[in-house]
Amino acid sequence: MQLLESLPNQLPDAVPEQLRTALEDMVKQLEIQESNFSIRHRDYKPLELPAEVVERFGQLSLDLQKKYLSLQLRSFLYGLYYNGSLKDALALNGDSDDLTLHQNLENNTYLGIDLKFYQRLDESNTGEGYFDPDWLVLSLESDGTMAVNKGGLTLHIQPEEHLQPEAQSPAVGDEVAVLLPPNLVQNGFYMAVGNLGTYDHGHPDSEGEIVRIYFNLTPEGAVAVMGSLTQQLNQISVPFSFKVLYNPEDYNRYDSGVLYFDNNDYEAVRLVLGKVYTENQSHFKPEVPLFTKFLAPGLGLAEEPDQKFADQESFGMNRCQIVANGLLEAHHKGDDSPEARMAAILQQFSLLEIELQQCYLNAKSEDIYTPLDL
Structure with a gap:
């Protein structure tokens, strides 16, 4: 006793x-x-x-x-x-x-990619692509294409399709923003990227925290939420990325979906989440990942750790x-x-x-994360 x-x-x-x-x-x-x-x-x-x-x-x-x-x-x-x-x-x-x-x-x-499920996720993603900055122009080809490089990756692009209207005639050595697709594949996940890019594109000089919101969804819920969330966040011009597992058999975990954004946008994102959650509530399972802040059944929040034991953690x-x-x-x-x-x-x-009672926060962070109004 x-x-x-x-x-x-x-x-x-x-x-x-x-x-x-x-x-x-x-x-x-x-x-x-x-x-x-x-x-x-x-x-x-x-x-x-x-x-x-x-x-x-x-x-x-x-x-x-x-x-x-x-x-x-x-x-x-x-x-x-x-x-x-x-x-x-x-x-x-x-x-x-x-x-x-x-x-x-x-x-x-x-387990590999479930191609039918992946296609359904991709069709639900309403994103149109985003301009990714700091690509170096390597060469201008005779057929009108150009080679650009960033981080060791070289792409051959069509200026009229992949560059902003005011920047379609760059010189070799210039840096340009290149239009990239609205989706990525990352470590078992299908990831949608907002029309303004990821969370760090919209606030390059921000001192805010990167925030993660975890979704405990059914596979059908992932398809539905992919559509409504990307549509509404792009509508209010918030930089974000949202990933969900691309294999339906893996949805036995409390973090089958993760939304990333800058905490400066939290209040705007919270209002969107309230609508998306209400529309799709039947697709949410109740649990949230341990250590996260409970926002609603099946929705938990945490800040990106600023004291890591490994780079990719x-x-x-x-x-x-x-x-x-x-x-x-x-x-x-x-x-x-x-x-x-x-x-x-x-x-x-x-x-x-x-603080253990708020271990979803980094040290000395302020808890600005109001739960959803349901």
Whole structure:
């Protein structure tokens, strides 16, 4: 009884119930086994490696072994607690194989693109393309085309189709803005790009934060929301990008869609989201990713982390790494008690000056993110 009373007392009163419940479950139920790099939870199958892989990893330096264990723990937290993508695969009565368990949990590209579903998403995207700046003109060809380069990528373009009207006669060495398509393919996602470009195009000198809003949608909902959201955001001239999973079988996670924009545009985006949500409410599932701010059932918000452990690190991986660091610190000190684990996790957030009750914000950020009016 003393344990049940002491754990909640370690957490600030304002910590959301979803996060409180998840953290208490982590510190009580998780078992870290360094000898075979496995992570265990009594209600799920273990996340573990084949014996021959464990043997090979055992020959690595202790530093590399610790780094891999940290990544393994982070992935477990991410898939089980953050977005639920591992819950079905690790269910005690479920069917799973090593391919499912050891895929990159953010980049589900091994299943390939569902071409019919991809086409439906593309047809729903109302974007017309956007002018991307800072392309260097390399050459002017005799057939009227020109070669332009940016970031190591060279394109051959038609000036009358791909350049702005006032800039269709550039000289070699000039920089021009090139019209790019309204869509990208990115790490298992179909991504729509707004007519003013991505979130950083419209505010190149902004001191605002990049904001992510996570959508927990059905596949049909992704198609419907793609249409209404791109139409309404382009109508009010907000730079944004919006991505959804391109394989319908992957929609067993709380972040099947993500909208990115500058927080200076939050109030305008919030009004649009209210309309889009009301129109498509039946397509939203109730859960939101862990650590995010609840805006409505199936809609969670977070700022782009400004203190990352790796260059290519999402918000969810960042917050799961903070928790993993705390759990491993307690483990390496030889105290895996729930109280020691919770104290170590709280210390990790404190070191980064992230308030646990508002861990969707960066350190010292102001919470300007009013939930939807429903």
